[in-house]
Amino acid sequence: MSNECKVDCGRRRLVVTTAAVGGVGALAALVPFVSSLLPSERAKAAGAPVEVDISKLESGQMMTVEWRGKPVWIINRNKEMLETLAKLDDQMADPKSEKKMQPDYAKNETRSIKPEIMVTVGICTHLGCSPSSKFKKGAEEGMAADWQGGFLCPCHGSTFDFAGRVYKSKPAPDNLEVPPHYYIADGRILIGEDKKGA
16 A cells, blocks of 8 residues: 555545534534524423313312413312302303403303313402402401302402402402313313314
8 A cells, every 4th residue: 555545545534533523513512502492391381281180179179270370270169159150140340251351162151161160360350469269158258248259359359259250349350361271081171272173
């Protein structure tokens, strides 16, 4: 083998090795750049639908989950809670839920898909405070004697019934928001998305 071949072969190996190392380096530099263009896990979680298991939620109980940084209340309303709704129509600011604070499939007396299960964003429509649950009737929880149960916003006194409807003459202008949701199965709800074609 001549000296010329040894030099050319050495140069070729050097060029190939340099190109390979350069390609790996360029790829290594590109991966973080491309990754930075994708939404972070936190950003995805902030807007992503939330799947909730409600199979163990007993009658009369409430649970809270987070969706888009907001508290979402899920209440398994008992018969007594549901019976109060029709009695309160004349005391509600928007008894038939005419304002767009719920999807069309929740525009009914119970503001829900299934009458017993209430799904609502637990944020007062006045200034964004979080109301407290006042489920017991009467004055037991510091409410008026004719109180039928529901929610009280302690900041400015807005009150809501067991369908999230606001009482008349209160600071809150609207009923509590009902987020888009649907049942994946009998005891599972997906909050933040409507069922396609429903």
